Amino acid sequence: MRLILVILAAIWTLPAAALDLNAPFTNIDGGTLKLSDWAGQPVLVVNTASRCGFTDQYEGLQALYDRYQSRGLIVLAVPSGDFRQELASNEEVKDFCTLTYGIDLPMTGITSVRGAHAHPFYVSVAKDVGFTPAWNFNKILIAPDGTVAATFGSTVRPLSSILTDEIEPLLN
Template identity: 85%
Template sequence: MRFILAILASLLALPAAAIELTAPFENIDGGTLKLSDWAGQPVLVVNTASRCGFTDQYEGLQTLYETYRDRGLVVLAVPSGDFRQELATNEEVKDFCELTYGIDMPMTGITSVRGANAHPFYTSVAEEVGFTPAWNFSKILVAPNGTVAATFGSTVKPLSSTLTDEIEPLLN
């Protein structure tokens, strides 16, 4: 029993994993976005796709953003073609999201989230915490201190208590 307690104590004492927050993402509106731009705020990073069975989660993501943005939450949509369910161009994605879901949360351009061409943020999350999106609408919650607070698969809905219970303690 002492051995198990010692192992648990040592795991709890590990430093927070350092993930890449400064590598720029292409902004779907032009220019770039960096997670470090939101230092001190919780950021929910979600790899998205316009032609997926989970695409209706955009509605919940927008509601989540509207509900908590005044308390500091940023929801960053990262359209990705890695699962072959994204539209062909950033302009098509932007138009689809704005017209269908009224999206005004920050969005990157179409970005790879897994494999050899994955964005450095996703590569660092895979290396440091062992999480790689298995499908569209996987979620990574970055704490205000820049560490990964939690990860969620595609089936976790944006307004579920599973997700909001992790977000709320991180808010202003």
């Protein structure tokens, strides 16, 4: 009986699955980037699409980045074709975002965020907190310690108090 209790105690105290912050993303500007590059900073990771009803959130994402970048916030746009609303190439996405919204926040190349081909970061978020993007412009807030601080659906606007109230305590 004692052995069973020891085994059960060990199982219950296992740490949660760690987020994969080291898996490289293709950088839309060339090369790669990793979430671990911003260790110690809050990072808002947003799966985006250029042809979505929520695409105008790019404007708010850029404004959020501009507002809080000097205090440590990184906003990472992750274009995804998983919902069939993204342009065909990284170059088209970059041109669209730059010309239409003046985006200069970090962006990955087109990346799968769900399903069998999901990027390892998204797989680890699903395992760690049970969150998988249900649509474009879902948001994952990573705390400076590398844990998931909060997740948000598409309807949460980038400058809404629902989101900024979660971000502000994490800033420098």
